[in-house]
Amino acid sequence: LQLLALAAAVASAADSAQTIPLYGEKLKGFVTIENVADDQYVLSFKMDDMPSDTRLSLHQAAAPYDSGVMPENCRRARKSPHIFRNQPIEDTTVQGTQLSGHTLILGTTEAIYACTTVILGSQDLMVANFHADPVQGPIHIIPMKDKIRILPDLKYIPHYDGTIGVEFIDWAFVESCENGQNANQNAVGMELGIDSRATLTIQTGVHISLFNFQIFRNGKPFACSPIVIVERRSIKAGGLRLIQPHYYVAVKNVGDELDQLKIREDCLDVATETLHSHFHDFFPTVSIFGPDTIMFKSVVLNSTCASLRPTFPLPAAMVDFFHPTVGRLVLVDTDDRIILTGNLRSIADKDAARATVQISPKSAPSEGCPLYLDDCTDCFTVPDAAIIVGKDDESVSLIGVLPYFKLTEMRSVIVDLQWTEEPFRVCANLTSLPGGALQASLAARRYTPVSAKTMATVVVLEYPANGYSEVILNKRADISSVEAHARPVDMAVTSGPPCGDQNIGPKARSPSWLQIIDAGIKTGKNTSTYTVDEMLISGENSLLGTSLLLSHDSDFYCGSFRFAGDTNRLVARIDGDLHGFVMMSQYAQTGEIPTEVTYSITRPNSSETEFLQWEVVSVTNETCDDAPVFNPFELDVSGCSDDKPYLCAVGDLSSKDGDISTGTKQHLSVINLPISGTRSVGDKSLRISSTFTNDTIGCYRLVPMEEASFSWMVYSNQSLTSLQSLISKRLHLESFQVALEYNRELVGGRCSTYRVTVLETNERLSDILFIFDVENRKFREDEALVCGEKEDSTTSSPITTTPAATSTAAATTKSAAGAAANNTTAAAGVTTTSAAST
Incomplete structure (x- = not known):
């Protein structure tokens, strides 16, 4: 907010006057440039230190503000043609067309004391x-x-x-x-x-x-x-805020006062510490633009050390590691260089070490890591770039600088401790972030039986390299109350309205980010943007699946945070002594997004809450009781705990995220629970045990499932619950597998058309679609309905496209029946969603 206020103040003064620092070994001061008439500007000088023989020249060249080579840049500018030269240091009137983009040089015929290229504030650069x-x-x-x-x-x-x-x-x-x-x-x-x-x-x-x-x-x-x-660049660490408007001017401090900048390559590398003194509010010996940027380097503030992170978006790519090194690396395109940042931790060693990082245009293999370090001519390598801290050490932000390359052409990252006797190498595929951010969004709708109008939207942009998230609010109605609820809106819950407690659950404990949304959404502004210093999407407290309930007087609107991407799903049906389901959903585009888990488990004829241990196990020749917990990395799990989940086996869910319970439907996010790829929990089993007796209750296979949507016309005098029960029995499905949109389309005077979404295996979806007449919105064996004189029989496509945020491309079915169904329904627009099949 301080930076936004400063930007407004700077913008308001841009057309009248601007002050630029002049800084050299023998000369220090400022030049103020004031617009006094059309294309007429007056230069005024205020010097702290200046030799008496100093003269002023204006040359037709530009001198980038690069602190390391500034004297050389000034000398090169003086070799260009001049507009005037050897003028005394006094108020001088210059035409704007002569001044803009050209360089003022202060010095003598033999020496240059300082220079600056003028970019007028009233003009775009x-x-x-x-x-x-x-x-x-x-x-x-x-x-x-x-x-x-x-x-x-x-x-x-x-x-x-x-x-x-x-x-x-x-x-x-x-x-x-x-x-x-x-x-x-x-x-x-x-x-x-x-x-x-x-x-x-x-x-x-x-x-x-x-x-x-x-x-x-x-x-x-x-x-x-x-x-x-050109957009102004700003970086921050703690209370320090540094800005640089463009490539041709010095860095200014707009945060806490500081006499010296202590800059290190990273917090552990004390030998690289350099001191930079301030000149009034400026630090003339550092840059944010250009190849020598201090962006992502570390700064020592009092007794703490922190990374200088940007507060503006940059194209990036990210990768997460889980074994034997855990952490995240981010590659950032700064226009001049590719910067490597992030943090890594060993899950076995106590001592910190440095490792070589290599960026490859090849995808990482499913098993093991390649020896690209020696034989990849298209790779980019940074020796000793990655600091891998010990398992009990505090996190340290690393930095490495690579020559420029097209970030979008790179596919994977390799981290290698080359000096170890045995190969220590980890690799993983990159997730491309062209805008620098992961994005999740929420649409708060007012649900009525005949409409679902969007009344507010919340877009969350998480910038992994920057260490913060941006929240963009847009509202279309008055809002006086904002609440967070723990469960996502689920149209398979038909016992109450979408915004009721039966669907989104009771009011949750308010997370820190809710205060910002609450304050912003209650203001008079229709659109506002706020910054939160948390990873709101991929972090431990991910808001994915969280619902917001907005209200004003007697009007209620609700929606859930969803990631903009395709979805893979695994489902375990729970039967026997317990009844219910556990569903795992993960967005297919990136493995860095937490897996959402939704479950509802009950014990028949019991209303008491029972806590259960849950684990993913590999059942092959063993019995369910003896099956080992899924541990693809073969970790030593002796240090596993909920505060150190990276020391836990992938399948040890109770140790990482706590036990689950019977009774009410629940939702949570789990990190490092892959449901696709070579280390997926797919086709494994979910073992549920009693926390009271430690006895195994059962093992339930985790099965991939997909969605298919179609429109179903029925008589209007039926409740959603009865319709859900009817279609569940007819298709041999559980109620959680059948979702009906709350709002419907009225047909004639007697009928309504509902959008139905079915969750099942790919093979069974083929059979279901085959027995449904999509064109006439009914099951093939059913008779046509008589809906009244106003019935509209001209609708050729009763299906609406599933929003991209919650669906994927049409699935390709495998059976002959499925192929026939697809041929029949393609024109009518049946929507099937399957990330696994795309």
Whole structure:
């Protein structure tokens, strides 16, 4: 909120005046640039320290603010043509078109004391970034009234230095990178030089749209990049907040006052600590933009050490490890480099160690890890990049810097302790996050028998690299109360309305993030955004499956947080001494998302609550009692506990997440419970035992199940519960396998059409769809209904598409009956959902 307030204040003053620091070994001060008339600006100087022989020049070049090579950048700028030079340090009036994008240099004819490139606050700064072998770097662009100024900073990739002579390249603004010849403004007679920062100014005569920047070598399209507006970058750690508006100005502290920055590569690497002194509110010797960014490095604040994490989105890819190293690594695209961050922990060793990390374009194999470290020419390797802390140590954020590559082309990560006598290597596949975030959303609906109107939405964006989540609220009605409920809305519960306690359960203990949603959703704003310093989607306290109940006066709206992706499901039917089900759901796109578990177990003829131990076991030749707990990593589980779940076997659910209970329906999230892949609990058994006697009650097979949806027309004088019972008996299903939408479509004066969703195995779904007449919304053997004179018989497709957030592509059935059913129902729009089959 402080940063948002600061941004508003800066924006309001941008058109009038801006103050820029000037910092060098012999000169320290500020220049204030004030707009006094149309395209007229006055430069005013206030110096803390300045030699008496200092003079002012303005040159037609740009000097990126790179603290490590700033003197060299200033010298290169002075070699370019000047607009004026050797002026005294006094108030000076300059035209904005002469000033914008050009560099002020303070010094003498022999020496340069300081310089700064001026980017006027009233103008957009845009950029196109290039990474095309052998050329890389940004090209900044400033649109003006009737002209465009280009600030190039292209250079050769380091290993090409000296191997290519002086080269100039042609360029053009293009509407699409797919057609490089379709230029709406070209560069006739104005080539760009490699390793040149001299600016180019082209007269447009009119305002033109800037979409993409195309460069050419030898007259042929060479590389193309989208043109985007440069966004201010900010990073934070504790109460420290640092911002840098763009590539050409110093870093400013807008958080807690601090005399010195103590920067380390990581918190354990004391030898790399460097000190950076402040100059008023600025830290001129560090950068957030550029290849020498301090982003993701660590800062020592008083007696603590923390990572400097960005507060803005960056493209990323993430991977989680579970054995023998546990933790998460995130790769971040910063435009100039790929930065590796995250934290790793050994589950066996007490001592910390460093490991080599390799990024591979190949997928990780199902068993073992490849020897890519020696033979992968397309891989990118960072020696000693990963700190693996001991099993009892505090977590430490690591950092590694890789040369730029296309993050979307990488598939897996390998972590290797190369110096160990026996191979220690873990690998896993990457999950791509083009926007830098995982996303979950909630749509709060007002349910009536004939509609389900959305009254509010909540979108949660979790940024794994940044260490926070963003909550975006949008409401379409007045809301005076917000409650969290532990269970998701489930249309298989027909004993009450969707927003009732029978469905979403009683009011839950309020999580910390609910206070933010509660405050935001009650404000007068229709849309608002808030930041929460938690991993709300993939963290231990994931909000997935949690419902919100919103209300105002007598109106109630509810919805559940769902991940935007396909879903795999495993179901265990509980029968015998107990009755009920346990359903495990995991989103198929990424294994980093916790598995949601929903269960409802009762003991017939008993109303007492009974606590049960639950485990996933591998039943092969053993009996259920003797079957071993599923432990694919062969862990030593002596240290397993609920506060150290990474030391537990995958199948030891009671030790990791607590016992389950009989009576009411429950919902929880479980980390490291894969239901697909080589270490899946699929086709294993769920063993349930009494916590009182330790006796095994039974083992129940975990079976993959999928969903199919269709519209069913019935007479209106029947309750949802009776309809659910009718279709359950007819199809030989349990009630939890049959969901009916609360709202229905009225047909004529006597009938209603309900959307029905059935949960079953793929083979059985084929049989069910085969006996249903989708076109006429009835079972084939049933007679047509007489719905009255107003019956609408023109509906050709009674099925609506399942929302993408909760369904997947149509399943391909395997049996001949299923094939016939699919052929029959495809045009009518039967929806079958199966992540496993896509």
